[in-house]
Structure formats: structure tokens, C-alpha cells
Amino acid sequence: MNIEKVVFGFFILLAATLNFGFVYGDIDDPLVHDQWELFAAVVVTLIAAVLKFGDRTHIGAVHLSSSLVALLQLAAATVAWVFAERAGARLTPEAMARVVSLAAGALFANVVSVVIMVIETTMQRR
């Protein structure tokens, strides 16, 4: 067993699951979307992207680009959140819907990452 592969798979999967957890629920309900989950998703996706650096194969390039897309979407969601935030008050349903739809786009990119990883794993003949 290769510890590097474990770490790699762990972060990619964790990025997708955290992202999914944040997006899951009614799109405009501020009660079901937690800011900490978004924070964690951003951090883990960032780490996943850095882990993908430096792989010069074709599949590695697609891997990295899917991570960059997820990062861009999550950054946009975070910015949307910060702009909509008022001290002490919850987000309005419209603002929440905007944030969550951006994060849902990131979820798609993260799922692509996971799919690539699964394909890569099944291609291994050892």
C-alpha cells in the first residue's frame, strides 16, 4: 500500500463529500447550509489541487484542471457569501440560493475528479 496514494484519494474524496454536504438541502434555506462546511470544503479542495501539481501525464492535467474549476466555483461562492453577510443576521433566501448554486457547480467538478480517480484506479493492472 502506498501512503501517498492514500493521502491523495483521501483529500479528493473528502473535498467532494464536504462539498456535497454543504450543497445538500433546499437551495434557498439558510438553515441547512453551514458556513463551516463551506470553509472546510474550500481548504480541502485547495489542498487537493496542490497535491495534483507536478503530474505531467494527460490524466494528471485533467485532474488538476477539474480541481482548479472546483476552486474557482467555491471561491465565487465564498465571495458571494461575504458580500451578502450582515453582522448578526442570516442570509436572505436569494443570497443563499446564489451561494449554493455556485457551490453546486464546484460539486460537479469535484465529482469529475473522483470519477477520474476511480477510472485511473481501475486502469491499474496490479
Add this chain to the structure above:
Amino acid sequence: MGSVFFLSIRRLRAPLIFLIVSFAVSTAGFALIPGVYPDGRPWHPTIFEAFYFVTYTATTIGFGELPYPFTNPQRMWVTVIVYLSVLGWAYLLGSLLALIGDKGFQSALVTARFARSVRNLREPFYLLCGLGETGQLVAAALDRMGQRFVAIDADEARVTDLDIGDYATDPPALAADVTSPETLQRAGLAKRECIGVLALLPDDRANLAIAVAARLLHPGMRTIARAHTPHTMLALETCGVTEIINPYHEFAERLAIALRAPDTHRLLSWLAGPRGGRLSPRIPTPPGHWIVCGYGRFGTVVVRTLRDAGYDVTVVDPDEPPAPGLEIVHGLGSDRDSLVAAGVEQAEGIVAASDDDTANLAMAMAARQLKPGIFVIQRQNRMQNRSLFEAFAAEMTMVPSEIIANECVASLRARHLTRFLALAHARDNAWAAALADRLERVVGAEAPEFWHAIVSRRDAPGLLDAMARPGRAPALGDLLRDPADRSRPLPGVALLLVRPGGLADCPDEGTELRAGDEILFAGRDWARRAMRETLLNANTAGYVLTGREPRTLIGRLVDRREPAPGGAA
């Protein structure tokens, strides 16, 4: 460049992840620890406020405790943030510096820059493999010709020499394994703009490897290779190498010519020699008894050549075993005893042919002391000893690397020049003496430039147009008239005329020109430019051929009607 970027970022993965994690932990912690408003109510910073604070603290900007003074638990956490971030930055910067200082990274950068400049080369260029003495001479000659080239050599110091050298065209150069096909391709071997490969390494196997790679990766390209043994020469020939240069053969051939026809030798070393060189004074080699010091690979060739020329030879060598039919004196050649034993008092000439420059000079000095006026032929092995050899002023000094470089450059200077030089080899002494006299008279004392003229639609449209007009058929000599004043001759001499069905050296100026003729000229550079005018511009060509001034379109129309009244008057 892309690969260098990825290489660098790959090595920075661990510090980057450490930095991300430390930022995340700091932000999360700060957002979780409550502060107080100035009125005493608890204040819960949002994640963004926390990230903002961490950003300016971790980057050592330090705006202070914003927006409200911190509580003690907050300050404790800020202490942790500061240490954590300083650690993170130190780690990242340390890794970055280590990466920049890394030899592998630097060479990756240099290789990437080299590959890029070769890729962007859009002019025809030569690939020069090997930057030894020969390679450097060839590089300098190519640069003077304004010819672009790419150089590779295994030795980094030589490449640096080329980089900081005084070159007009800033040639791309790389220190790498010259024989590896990857290096050759990076140096543009397979590029369309690559018009030739010069394999000038001292190692035969390497030259062969380059020739093979050139044959396979860029078939049909011109290849010039240096070889030291007969079987490498054969192998190179089967590889389709255009020109094979063997230093020993070249040396022997030069020596043979020098012995047989001193004027031919003079002429050849002037024509193929460095730019601006003067014709050396005429010193014929005296026949009789000769001494050859040093019986190595060069010495063997020298002895054979001397004997073929009918000279009587004694060899001086420290450890050559006696051979039948060869007179050998054991000794260094630089001491009185061995030279006297070799009969220096009766000798007419001495060849110092060892591979050690100091020894060669010592031999020659000893010989001159023992017999003043002895004819000395020196072999100079290293370019850097030039000043010593010039000071000694032997009757003849031969520098193998220079001979190879000149031979190599001659074939690149102009079409058919090698052919002409080969022809000149075969001609007799009187012919060479006459040509040298004529060239010196017409062109001047400095070594001439060479160029070729092709009478074709592409290269000489003006001349062909002028030839199509009625009038006298143009002769070869007409090309050598000054377009500014046709009664004046240009400082140029036609050396070779190549036409379908034959070639003639030193063609007569009255020879009639025909389409398809190719002519090699020697002369001053401005003569080449003037001749270009005649070849390209129909009006100039018309003037040079007939003496009539160039006309405008209207002038030509008037001209057409003119003869009638002109004839009546």
C-alpha cells in the same frame, strides 16, 4: 518552460500544503473564539473577518487588533497564529531557495531557454557539434559570414566561452551530451531551417553517432564530419555524409602540395585562409636530406609524404622500434646529440611533428642553432601557443585545427568553392603562381571573398531580361563591369564556370553566358554587391551589356521610335 514550472511547483507541494493548513487552522480558531464589543456584548467574528485578520497577521503586515481590542483568549490564539505562519513562510522560502540553487533546476531552466530560442529560429542555420579549437574557429567564421548557427558541446566551460564571446548573432548554445538524439533534436536537427550539421568532435564514435542521427532524423541534409581512422571514414561515407575531413589526411595533403608545388600551397592557404589574410612569401622547400622529429600518427604521414616526394628522410623518435627501410635515431630531437646523429649538418629541412608544442619549438630551435638556414616546418597543436610560433617564425607552420576549420568553412562559404579548391590541388605550380599573381593584381593583397552567380530566372531575372533583348550576347566579362561606369572593371575574378555538360576553371572573360550557368567568383565584397545589381535589375544589366543608360517606361516607348529619325540625321 512548462516542464520547468511543473518541476518547481512539484517540489513546493509540501510547504504549500503546510501553509494552507496553517492558514485554515488559524482562521477557524480565530472565528471560533469569541471577542467582546466595546459595550461588553460578546462578539463572534465571521469566518471572513477571521480570514482577513489572519491574512494581515500571517503576512507580517500587522494592522493590529481590529475592529475591537482583543480578549486574552483571543491574544493567546493570535500568538499561535504568528508562530505558525512564520514557520510556514520560512519553510516555503527555504524550499524555494533550495530549488533555485538546485543544479538540476538550473540546468532545466537553461535547457528550456535554449530549446525556446532554437524553436524561434526562423532563418536557415547550421548545427555545430563540438566547440573545441576547430569548433571555435568554425563558429567565428560562420558568425563573420552572418550565418546563424546552433552549437552544442559536452563541456560547459566552452559553451560559456561561446555565450560571452564576441559574436554578432548571439548563437544558442547548450552544454549536453552531444551524441544523444534528444539533445540533437532539441538543438533543431529535425527543423526545416536546419541546413547542415557539422560534427567536429575529436571522438570518432561521437561524430558517427551524430551523422547517423542526422541521416535518420533529417534525411538529405548536408553533413560535414571529422574522422580520424579509415574505418570511421568508411562508416561515415555509408551514412551519406557529404564531406569527411580527416586531419591527418588534410595535413599530409597540404604538406605534399607544399613540397611538390609551393605556389599551389601558397594560393590555397591564402584563399581558404582567414579573412584579411595576406599571401605568404614564396619559399620553395629544398630537396635533399630531411629530418622528421616525432613518429606518431602525424609523423608517419609526414614521412610517407616526404618519401613519396623523393626526399631522403631520417626519423628522430624516443621510442619507435627500428623498422626495415627506415632510418631511425633514438632521441627527443631537442638535444644536440640526436640531431647530429640524424645528420643535421647535411640536412636541408626539419619537420617538428610531435604532439607537444614545447617539444616542437625546442627541436626547431636546436636545429636552427646547429644549422642556420635550415628549412623548418612546424606542427602547432594548440591555438593558444600562436604567439610563440609567430615569434619563432618557421618557414612553414601548420595548425591542424585551423586546416580542418578552413576546409570545413570553405565548403560553406560559396557553392562550388570546394570543387574549385580540389581542382586547384590537381593543377601544377605554374598555374597556381599565375592565378595568385592575377588575383593579387585584380583583387588586392587581402584574401578575397567568394560568391556565386547562377544565371536562372530565380537568381538573375534582370540579366535574363536583358539577354532576351536584341543585341550582343552577354559574355562572362560583362558581369565584371561596374554598374556605375561600365568601362571600369570590378575587383573580381571568375574562378569556375559550371554548366550542364562541363566545368572550366578560370574561364575566359569572353566566354558567352548561357541560361543555367553557375559561376564562382572571388573578389572584394562590394564587387559582389555591384554584381547583384546587374543580375537582378534589367536596366542595370542593359546598361552593363550595351552601355545604354537605363530608361523609364515612357523613355523606352520613345526609344522604340527613335532609331528612324536618328538614322535619317
